[in-house]
Structures are given as structure tokens and as C-alpha cells.
Amino acid sequence: MNGVILQPKMRKDKRHFAAVIPARGGSKGIRLKNIKLLCGQPLLSWVLRAIIDSNEFDSIWVSTENADIARVAAEWGAQVHHRSPEAAQDNTLAVDTMTEFAEHHxxxxxxxxxxxxxxxxxxxxxxxxxxxxxxxxxxxxxxxSRRHLFRWKEIQKPGELTVPENLNPSYRPNRQAWPGELYENGQFYMFTRELLDKRLFQGGKVSYYELPEASSVDIDTDLDWSIVEQRVTKFGYFGLEKKKNVKLVVFDVDGVITDDEIHISDKGEEFCSYHRSDLEGIKLLKKAGIEVRLLTENSNAPSVRLISEKIECMLEIGVKNKVELLTKWVEELNLDWQQVTYMGNDETDIPAMRKSGLGAAPADAQTETRYAARFIATNRGGRGAVRQFCDYILRLSEK
Known part of the structure; x- marks a missing residue:
């Protein structure tokens, strides 16, 4: 993800539109929350990836006072605004953070x-x-985001009675019969410099953009973290939008389909293990009409051959140049690279992951490999990571 270069669209509106992510290092609820790993990648990276891939902004910035956050931001393609200590206090208002940024730019x-x-x-x-x-x-x-919640007046002192604020108790509508109410969800605020000069995020000719309720989450506590991690696995943006026409999925066997461990029997025979659900996931891909192929650097892989025979997938062994092999397969199948996905776990997999339309890695992949991946499973290699990736590919292919 290093060295991302923005290629803005040709626009009639020549005003400079900057995306700014406030990312203070002094979170009290979760230490260094903004770069804590979420599904294998820094929390910050999830919004950065979406912003970069939107190709809507003239510049992308992370505003922080923390050196570690600044380093991660730069690695993922953002410019860094080094905010002052005065603008990074617990009680610093968001408008002060944005005002300081605007003054420097x-x-x-x-x-x-x-x-x-x-x-x-x-x-x-x-x-x-x-x-x-x-x-x-x-x-x-x-x-x-739209919420379907009935509100009641808060009781301020003992003996006071509450009253409904947005419903008639004698008629409690079903969810389908009530449009609900719109709430700010905090995901983004867009505004002109003129408004900011008045210390406003909303004003003038103002409107809203409604987002799905499922995407309206905010991490504040450790409890939020576990809930959001489940949602990211299912609804997160990994580099491909819905309804992509994936035609070829390639797995490096070692450390992805197998657990990358070598077991030795009493007789000195070496063997490895795999997870049954991973093979079932591959079968589901094939049933959906998606080509699945396997490769391994190992030139002597009898157990890998057995796995490929079990799921009836093409296997290439002793592979030294994985991109070269992928290129051969892409040309052979007459595919576009965006129709190809690749899952690996080692640094030797990184070029193939970056060349394909969607690179993936298990949770226990090498650090650099996880940084290069767009999809990172929450399960380890040989322990369900492949099944998670298969399920995600199938969701991408839903009509």
C-alpha cells in the first residue's frame, strides 16, 4: 500500500477538496485505538483505503500528534498533518482540530x-x-443513518413523569409502517472553508447523505471492537465493491490451505494438516462457476497433491515466480487482472497479491504480507481462513 499516488478526475470544479482524518494518539478507552489491528490491519487503514479508492479528493490527510500513527498513515498512502499538542487534548473540539489544519493549508x-x-x-x-x-x-x-427507536422524555427529578416524544402510545406502528428518524452517525462531514471560518460544519445550503444502518458503527470501547470486527468481516471494504465478476481464485497452499506446520510420525514420515471447512469453501466456489487453482513453492509435496485431487483443482508445484505463473493463467483464461484474486501468507506472495484484483492473507500471515493484503481473514492458515475468503468472494459475486 506504500506510495499511493492520487490521480484525481478531470473536474470542472477546480476547488481543492481535502479529506482529513483526525486520529489522535491519546485515546483513553483503547490505547492507540486508531492503529490497533482490526481484522489484521490498522483501524486507520480501513477508512484510508475507501477514501483513496473513491478517487474523489485532491489530497488525503491524517491529522495526528502521534509518531506511530503518522508512520502508519504514511505507509497507507496519506499525507500527515502534525497537529500541535494544544489541538490534541482530551477536551479539544473537532472544530479546533479542523481549524488548525485549515490554517496550515x-x-x-x-x-x-x-x-x-x-x-x-x-x-x-x-x-x-x-x-x-x-x-x-x-x-x-x-x-x-435511519433509526427506528421510540424516544421518551428524560426524568430529571424523583416523582416526575415521562412523556413520549416521537410516538403515540395508543398506536405503536410496526417498523415497516414507520419511516423512522434520521440521526447523524458521524462518519463524515463535508463543508466549505467559509463555513469552517465561522466554526461550523453545517450551514448555508446544507443537506445530508443517508447511509445503511449496518455501516453506522463507531468504536469507542473494547466491546464495540469485537462487534465491529464481525461486521467488517461481512460488510467491510476490502478493495472490491459488490457484484465484481471474479473468475479465478488462486491459493498458495503452504500456510494458507495447510497450517504451515510439518508434523513427523514415529516412522519419520512428514505430514501436514488442513481444515475441512476450507475445502468445502473451495467446492462452493467451483459450484458457483469460479475457477480455483493451487500453487506451492515446494517441489516435493505428496500431501498437497492429495488435497488438490480431493477438491479436483489444478496444482502447480515448485513455483519460483508466482506472478509469472499467474500471468500465464490470466492469458490462458483470457481474463482481466481485476477478475483474479490471490491468497498467500509469505513475502514471496506479495507481488502476486498486488498484481491481482484482490490480495488476501490469513490472520497469521507475515506482517508485510498482511500489509499488502486487502482481505485479511480472522482465522489462521489451515484453520478456516480459506473458508472466510471463499464466503467473501461468493458475496462479491451475488447478483
Whole structure:
């Protein structure tokens, strides 16, 4: 992900539109929350990936006072605004953080403040709001979600009675019969510099953009973390949007389908193990009409041959140049690289992962390999990682 280069669209609106992610290092609830690993990747990376892939902004920034957060931000393709200690206190307001950024960047005309702790951001969620500002000349647009909750007045003192605030108790509508209410979900606020100069995020010609309730999550505590991790695995943005036409899925066997451990029997025979659900996942891909192929660097792999025969997949052994082999397969099947996905676990897999439309890795892959991956399973290699990736590919291919 290093060295990301923005290639902005040709636009009639020449105003400089900057995306800014506030990412303070002093989180009290979860230490260094903004770079804690979520599904194998720093929390910050999830929103950065979506922002970069949206190709909507002239510059992308992370505002932080923390050196570790700054390093991760740069590794994932963002520029770093080194905020002052005064703008990084527990009681610092978001408007103060954005004002300080704007003061140091007079070239910026429009700002999008995007929340790092809402990792279920997708590129498509940014397209229309940006268009509303650039083309329809809104001064501010912010994210909302719809909620179906009945509100009651809070009791302030003993003996006081509560009253309903948004319902008639004699008629409690079903969810289908009530449109619900719109709430700010905090995922993003877009606004002009003129509004910010008035210390406002919303004003002038103002509107909202409604996001799905499932994507409206915010990590604040450890409990939130476990819930969001489950949602990211199912709904997160891994580099491909829905309904992509995946035609070829390639797995490096060692450490992906097998657990990368060598077991020795009493007779001195070597063997490895795999997870039954992983092979079932591969069978589901094949049933959906997706070609699955295996490769291994190992030139003497009898157990791997048995696995390939069991699931009836093509296997190439003794592979030294994985990109070269993938290129041969892509040409043979007359595919576009965006139709190819690759799952590996070692640094030798990184070129193939980056060349394919979607690179993936198990949870226990090498650190550099996980950084190169777009999809990272929460399970280990040989322990269900392949099945998680298969399920994700099948969701991508849903019509």
C-alpha cells in the first residue's frame, strides 16, 4: 500500500477538496485505538483505503500528534498533518482540530472530516456527497443513518413523569409502517472553508447523505471492537465493491490451505494438516462457476497433491515466480487482472497479491504480507481462513 499516488478526475470544479482524518494518539478507552489491528490491519487503514479508492479528493490527510500513527498513515498512502499538542487534548473540539489544519493549508477550499473509528466506509458512500458539493453547490453535507427507536422524555427529578416524544402510545406502528428518524452517525462531514471560518460544519445550503444502518458503527470501547470486527468481516471494504465478476481464485497452499506446520510420525514420515471447512469453501466456489487453482513453492509435496485431487483443482508445484505463473493463467483464461484474486501468507506472495484484483492473507500471515493484503481473514492458515475468503468472494459475486 506504500506510495499511493492520487490521480484525481478531470473536474470542472477546480476547488481543492481535502479529506482529513483526525486520529489522535491519546485515546483513553483503547490505547492507540486508531492503529490497533482490526481484522489484521490498522483501524486507520480501513477508512484510508475507501477514501483513496473513491478517487474523489485532491489530497488525503491524517491529522495526528502521534509518531506511530503518522508512520502508519504514511505507509497507507496519506499525507500527515502534525497537529500541535494544544489541538490534541482530551477536551479539544473537532472544530479546533479542523481549524488548525485549515490554517496550515490555505490551498484547501473544501474539507471532508472523516471519522477513523467508523471502519465500514466504502468508496461509493463518498461519491454522491462529493458530487452534491462540487456540482450541486451545497455548502455542507453530512452522513446520517435511519433509526427506528421510540424516544421518551428524560426524568430529571424523583416523582416526575415521562412523556413520549416521537410516538403515540395508543398506536405503536410496526417498523415497516414507520419511516423512522434520521440521526447523524458521524462518519463524515463535508463543508466549505467559509463555513469552517465561522466554526461550523453545517450551514448555508446544507443537506445530508443517508447511509445503511449496518455501516453506522463507531468504536469507542473494547466491546464495540469485537462487534465491529464481525461486521467488517461481512460488510467491510476490502478493495472490491459488490457484484465484481471474479473468475479465478488462486491459493498458495503452504500456510494458507495447510497450517504451515510439518508434523513427523514415529516412522519419520512428514505430514501436514488442513481444515475441512476450507475445502468445502473451495467446492462452493467451483459450484458457483469460479475457477480455483493451487500453487506451492515446494517441489516435493505428496500431501498437497492429495488435497488438490480431493477438491479436483489444478496444482502447480515448485513455483519460483508466482506472478509469472499467474500471468500465464490470466492469458490462458483470457481474463482481466481485476477478475483474479490471490491468497498467500509469505513475502514471496506479495507481488502476486498486488498484481491481482484482490490480495488476501490469513490472520497469521507475515506482517508485510498482511500489509499488502486487502482481505485479511480472522482465522489462521489451515484453520478456516480459506473458508472466510471463499464466503467473501461468493458475496462479491451475488447478483
Amino acid at each position: 490555505p490551498e484547501v477550499d473544501i474539507l471532508a472530516m472523516i471519522q477513523c473509528t467508523s471502519p465500514l466506509l466504502h468508496p461509493w458512500m463518498l461519491h454522491e456527497p462529493v458530487k452534491m458539493i462540487r456540482e450541486h453547490k451545497y455548502d455542507s453535507v453530512f452522513a446520517v
